[in-house]
Amino acid sequence: MSHEPLSAELRVEFAYTRSLGPTLGAFLTALRAHRVLGVRGADGRVHVPPAEYDPVTAGPLTELVEVGSTGTVLSWTWQPEPLAGQPLQRPFGWALIRLDGADTALLHAVDVPGPESMSIGLRVRARWAAEPVGAITDLACFEPLDTATPEPPVREFAEDVRGTVSPIDLRYRHSASAAESEFLRGVARGELTGQRCPVCAQVYIPPRGACPTDGVPLTDWVRLAEEGTVTSFCVVNVPFLGQRIPPPYVAAAVLLDGADIPFQHLVLGIAPEQVRMGLRVRAVWRPREQWGHTLENIDHFTPSGAPDAPFDSFARHL
């Protein structure tokens, strides 16, 4: 238990797909055509970016107003080392920019060589993305008014923008707990281990940080058998992304002999319609050269040939 916990890179990616209402839909439709719309608030202020509901009265706002694509920097900061996903991948300024004709400020990037080029009051204009998609990123960034970047041609689109897709990409260093790490090191040696609660004596596999009944750390290690009992199961008939074997197949709750909690694994080597509660199964390990720190070292469970376990022997573990 003196080992450091196992850890690995974890990458979370998804395309956040959102529908837009009339206000933001109109804003992004216009942005795609190199035009900027704001919305007039109850107090007459023009909000850019547009607010869907008035920040003061909370009433819906509907009066769209076109504003300029040039504006003034109200505040700025410097990004010396841009992070993934930011508008520019070289050092740049962030700014709150009040566009001409607007009363509120838009947050965006300003492309200048260094912080000495940034100032409150700096006049800037929009630089448009070459490939507009109907997102805030159609505004590629802002640049000082005297920069001479050629403007890409305005594209024609048949449909208005009704939704927007934001790619989310997060990276983590995921750490297993000390107990999970010890368990996975055992699995990498071909051993299945559990932990017994010092209070209620229940044996958990995989081991966890604390007994969910007593809230105390689990301390005693127990070597578990490779044979067990199917306590429950389902026949998977539905194909899904990332599926490893073609359906139908059986995912079952397997209660290893000596454990008090079942865990989920595949049961193969038997027709799905013949799988039943109480079926005795044993682990089928992959070839040793394929083993890692993963429960996938066990390819699946298969019927052991022993007589079914009586219901009362596992009824408490359902």
Add this chain to the structure above:
Amino acid sequence: MPEVAVVAFAQSPAVRRTEASGNGVELLVPLFQQVYTDTGLSKQDIGFWCSGSSDYLAGRAFSFVSAVDAIGAFPPISESHVEMDAAWALYEAWVRLKLGEVDTALVYGFGKSSAGELRRVLALQLDPYLMTPLWPDSVSIAGLQARLGLAQGRWSERAMAEVAARSRADAVGNPEAQLSGTPTVAELLEEPYLADPLRAHDCAPISDGASVVVLAAGDRARELCARPAWITGLAHRTDSGQLGSRDLTAAPSAVAAARAAGGDGVQLAELHAPFTHQEILLRQELGLDDARINPSGGVLAGNPMFAAGLSRIGLAARHIHAGAADRTLAHATSGPCLQQNLVCVLEGGD
């Protein structure tokens, strides 16, 4: 309605990186044991549990469910969770106690900020249509706020460095602090910018950690604690999610929360200010010129996300438990540039 008090508090040391897993269990179990010892309560005595944490910080869905193992949640318990700093979980628990549904509650918060890229993860709490897709990071956004105050003369880079120096020095006596020391203001001002006009010492460190507060009502509180810290006011407010339509040199929601909580005339305040200029802004906005600010060193000395705000309440209560103060204020924040604010006023005596 019953009176409600903070009767116990425990927090883990704030550290840059813990070896614990992201589900909080290893951090929480010893803290629960400590507050049980301090109060004589056992888990069966707790009427309601409430936690604050974030799936985006942990990098997996429903991460707070695993943390429930630390409770020992059998037989079934009454439990809830907020995807905010646990100070807001304390608010939920306080409402349950005020309604008389239960007479004890345990509130906990935890976060492993080191698992991901914190200032980037926090972009996910912004407007998802027009801001998150640009991935503005939390430090850069705070830099925009700091610049506005500098330009208006609300604070100076020297005043910001003075906050950092005082915070580090106060943290020397705090065994749970992550950063402490006695740098001079001149030394701090020689450091390079992290996000001009912010230097590294202007920003709270990235911290892993957890904290726990036990609340109790009326006579139950008096049984559990020699000098309960009675909550005489607790309120939270929020400002617009439209960053560019706010006056970032003001904190209207913090002022409104403090007014609703009755935050005048406190001797000591624990402010949740992750950036030096935000401490100055809150001091000005809340009129705290006469109060001792952040004797713990504040979150500039250690900022475990989703626990740090709850810790402010626990720390402000500790001074009352110890008889060192009669009236204290705790503040918690969430969101960019002090967007959401909670104020809790605590009193000793009877």
